[in-house]
Amino acid sequence: MIRAWILPTLMVISGSLVAIGLITRGSPGQGAVLLLVFLLLAGVNSPLIFPRPTGAVEAQRRSTVDGRPIVYWRPGCKFCIRLRIRLGRRARQAHWVNIWRDPDGAAVVRAANDGNETVPTVVVAGRPFTNPDPAWVREQLSPPA
Known part of the structure; x- marks a missing residue:
């Protein structure tokens, strides 16, 4: 079970870290968009979309x-x-x-x-x-x- 969530978890963590970096550098719009992209990728790669x-x-x-x-x-x-x-x-x-x-x-x-x-x-x-x-x-x- 844990193995199935490794990739989505890494995507959420990576996206969050990059988004925080962009936000602290004065680009909140880019940070938000990038975080959204990473969240969508995490969702698509998670077991949640499958029956x-x-x-x-x-x-x-x-x-x-x-x-x-x-x-x-x-x-x-x-x-x-x-x-x-x-x-x-x-x-x-x-x-x-x-x-x-x-x-x-x-x-x-x-x-x-x-x-x-x-x-x-x-x-x-x-x-x-x-x-x-x-x-x-x-x-x-x-x-x-």
Whole structure:
């Protein structure tokens, strides 16, 4: 859990220090803008923008029942953030597994990617797809016609 918050915390601290430096040098506007940019970056890289993670075993059980995809991700991954943003509200329809919090999820990703923890890895009907196109994932979230 702590590992997931390291990058956002560093961004907030760094942005605050730089903003304080700018403010004390007489540039409060620049300091405020820079702090806002760092806060936005911290928010995007935090686990907060992702749906509540599920354990790998529970996600596999639920996916078997409802047929929805499982998305294996980790905080700070720009490709995971891109996928999450491009899916929009529909992202909540998938089962999300944070591989930094779930060793079973990390093992699934390593098995699918020749020992590498490459994310996002999306599993649909038992088949893994590494860094798939967000439009394709959105199609997988659609109910069958």
